[in-house]
Amino acid sequence: MTLTAVRSEIERLADATGGIVGVAATQLATGRHIGYREGELFPTASVIKLPLLVTLYEDAIAGRIDLSERVTYREDTKVAGSGVLQFLDDGLNPTLRDLAVLMMSVSDNTATDLLFHRVGKARIESTMGRLGLESIRAPFDIREMLMELVDMDHTQPGGYDELRNLLRLSAGSGGRSMIPEQADRTTPADMCRLLELIESRAILDPESCTAIIELLKRIQSATRIPGLLPKGTVVAHKTGSYRRLRNDVGIVYAPNGPYAVALFARELVRDNIDDDAALARISLAIYEEFAG
Numbered sequence: 492m493t494l495t496a497v498r499s500e501i502e503r504l505a506d507a508t509g510g511i512v513g514v515a516a517t518q519l520a521t522g523r524h525i526g527y528r529e530g531e532l533f534p535t536a537s538v539i540k541l542p543l544l545v546t547l548y549e550d551a552i553a554g555r556i557d558l559s560e561r562v563t564y565r566e567d568t569k570v571a572g573s574g575v576l577q578f579l580d581d582g583l584n585p586t587l588r589d590l591a592v593l594m595m596s597v598s599d600n601t602a603t604d605l606l607f608h609r610v611g612k613a614r615i616e617s618t619m620g621r622l623g624l625e626s627i628r629a630p631f632d633i634r635e636m637l638m639e640l641v642d643m644d645h646t647q648p649g650g651y652d653e654l655r656n657l658l659r660l661s662a663g664s665g666g667r668s669m670i671p672e673q674a675d676r677t678t679p680a681d682m683c684r685l686l687e688l689i690e691s692r693a694i695l696d697p698e699s700c701t702a703i704i705e706l707l708k709r710i711q712s713a714t715r716i717p718g719l720l721p722k723g724t725v726v727a728h729k730t731g732s733y734r735r736l737r738n739d740v741g742i743v744y745a746p747n748g749p750y751a752v753a754l755f756a757r758e759l760v761r762d763n764i765d766d767d768a769a770l771a772r773i774s775l776a777i778y779e780e781f782a783g
Contacts, residue, residue: 508760525780533755536733540598544595545695546618551699564601569651570601594606600637641662687751689742715774718768718774724743
């Protein structure tokens with residue numbers, strides 16, 4: 492299949508979702524690239540955790556933080572949604588490295604916001620801008636992002652129980668979290684490029700890039716990018732989801748070499764498991780083109 496043909500196949504699969512889909516994929520060894528609406532903005536949802544992780548490691552290299560530093564988890568710091576830290580006892584003292592593991596392996600929202608507050612939104616945006624990834628922006632931490640989704644006022648303290656209940660009911664308008672120009676956001680092209688930089692060890696240092704990739708390999712999700720790939724294919728990736736939005740970005744270690752891929756879908760019609768299957772079919776089309 493030619494690159495033109497695979498792009499047509501992606502367009503067909505994207506149209507079938509009834510939503511807006513953006514795709515960017517680059518084979519590292521050859522530079523071959525597939526793009527579909529790759530320059531458009533999409534809300535990141537939990538995919539923003541990858542730029543946060545990169546910034547965390549940059550701060551560690553620069554000596555601004557120590558990954559062995561301990562942070563106290565308190566009842567008033569817990570965040571609803573994905574993760575396990577919110578259900579543990581008050582007073583736990585995980586290290587920043589521990590929080591990074593939780594953030595990536597189980598997409599822990601509480602761990603993420605503890606890191607957000609340690610690193611800072613401005614540092615994330617500064618780092619991404621310096622890397623030439625101008626579209627990657629983080630106006631909200633995870634608590635703020637979710638409160639926007641259900642029309643809660645995130646400037647007020649607390650609200651955990653109400654937020655958890657409203658998320659369960661899919662209540663609210665979606666707020667700024669659903670508006671690409673106002674949400675935590677990226678283009679598929681920029682997120683794909685970030686993954687290329689990590690895999691090629693072109694940023695941070697080799698050890699930090701390897702540590703980030705190993706964390707991405709621990710993601711406990713077998714749908715979307717890896718969903719239909721041949722059994723045993725190694726994928727280092729990060730998913731992101733909320734109402735009518737499904738994302739997945741990662742590095743696929745194909746037999747003839749790795750490629751970076753970013754899949755984003757918003758304004759989906761069904762908002763169910765079929766959307767994961769649609770992204771998995773797009774992922775397979777890319778795999779067959781690059782690994783064929």
